[in-house]
Amino acid sequence: APADAARALDSASGPALGIALGGGALAALTFAAWMARRRLLRGRETTQGMTWDCGYVAPTARMQYTASSFAAPLMAVFAPFLRFAPRRPRLEKLFPGPSEFHGGVSDLFRRRLFEPLFRRVDHIAGRVRGLQHGRTQIYVLYVALTALILLIWKLR
Incomplete structure (x- = not known):
């Protein structure tokens, strides 16, 4: 019975050792990144500022990022499958008035x-x-x- 227990412990300790080594490596990498940041910022003044706002001083709710803007990089990768259909306004004047842009994706699987x-x-x-x-x-x-x-x- 003690031999069976020893074999069971040996088979269980293999994965535990891998997890412990992985956790230690992650902790060491985090510590190294923290030390590098401290060294790079030593002697410099750090301040907090506003989030980048595309140059708009007073953005409104209509200027918010939309789901389409967040999905644009993925849509570029999967464009052959998505069949994106933009509907753009025709600009006929040098200084056109208000306009809108609509785009839709035809769901191929649906x-x-x-x-x-x-x-x-x-x-x-x-x-x-x-x-x-x-x-x-x-x-x-x-x-x-x-x-x-x-x-x-x-x-x-």
């Missing part, structure tokens, strides 16, 4: 996979909709018939 699949499921469900009467006696009959069929099938 359009090509899920919508046809759900249409088929809806069609099949429509064909068997007559089985749902709302009468409990009929539902009990369905369960009894199913149990009888399964019993006959299993006893064969």
